[in-house]
Amino acid sequence: MTDKIKQLIKDAQNGDSHSFHQLVALHDEKIMVLAYQLMKNKQDAEDLYQDAFVKAYNNIRSFRFESSFYTWLYRITVNTALNMKRKMSRMRTQEPIENYDPIENIPEPVSTNKRGEINRAIKAATNELPEKQRTAFILKYLQDLKIKDVSAIMGISEGTVKKYLFRAMEKMRIQLKEYRYV
């Protein structure tokens, strides 16, 4: 963590919202990518981005400089995503209500080629994973984090992270068998 970021965090902890917005601008690209990977569509990813940063703002005083700011933000984002999904599954719904046109999501073009088909199969396979395995898989392999960081973010032991990853990997490998050598 650079001195500049430390100072911004301290200023934000003292109530300077301008510093908080500077912190957002420095970190939000990765958080948006993570949100997109954790959620199943862009609208939910944007909701997650917003909710996670609002939580970060409300709880910035609890940041004690014991981990990197990214790890802290990731942890908030992952927990917020799990809460959102819990609520959604309680409603037995998967799709959000359409939004107003100016910020409506541009739908992913339906790809007719093999790559598009594989991508859809991979997304479907990750969606089939149990939530914690899926989260560990995303953090480790898509976000390229270290096992100890995944463990800190998910609040579980490194051994459990490895177990989740192995199970996730095996399921993905089996699910994607037919696409393997395409």
Next chain:
Amino acid sequence: MSKDISDQLKEQAFEYVTGLLSESELTSFKEILSTDEELKKLINEYQSTLNASSKAFAYTPSDEELQSQRLLLRGRIDQLNKQKNEKPFLVNILERLKRFLTAPQPAWAVITYMVIAVVISKLIPVPIFENTIQFNQQSFNVADLLQSQDLKSIKLINSQNGDGRIHFALETGNDMDISGRLNDENIQQLLFYLLLKDDNPGKRLKAVRLLQDSAPQIEAQAVLVSALLTDTNPGVRLRSIKILKNYETSELIIDACIKILLEDENEAVRQHALEIISDHPMEKSLPVLQIVSVMDENEYIKAQATMMLQSFRESVEPDVIEVK
């Protein structure tokens, strides 16, 4: 994959691909790998799964996208800071309108805007919703819930099974779910609350979008006018005014449109306000049309206002004909 590979070896293969093996484990694993074709195949499968996954989820948000999210966030945080001193929901509607009414205005405008306050103040003291909701065998009064400080957030979730019902998840002391049809009073109350109170513009847009399918009614009209006059998001204001176009035009709507026409920074919103005024010629609209015909930044709106002025004069003052 061969059944010959033991689970232990599979686990080692996974650790090998993930880079988790220690030096000594790596050396012995490589020895096995060099002679085991099935194991090589397994390693390839793990690796190709990982490569394909990172491609499938490849995503880089554009600067524009991030900027718009940052702006939304800034609005939400500003709102959060303001809310610390805010009063409960329904009391606040009148105050929000008052802020507009007390802004420096021409005398004629001040008088006309008074109508808004009068109509709204007639609505507000009446508890709009007395209904209770049942959740986990407990009863909750929606009006009490909305007035209380316990309500942390409302999530609006669409029904997937197409039953036409609207589903909410309420985060309170006791989390609860509510669902119902658009014309249910509790559902409407929650939509009004979201539209006027929620920090998240996305949710306000969802709420106003749902309200467009509800039957026109006086309470919804007051809420939509309030959103039109006070919402910071142009999408919400635009949607609100489009819905109000379907309402039977009232003084309240016309007064709001006059204010919008003079003050709203969004051209599309002003355009719709102009259309409402055009459909319902009133004498009090003439001064504002005169101003707009000269001062609006948008040439099309200016031209429309000029044309309307001409036809209004004819319809409002049919007897006044100057003859030289």
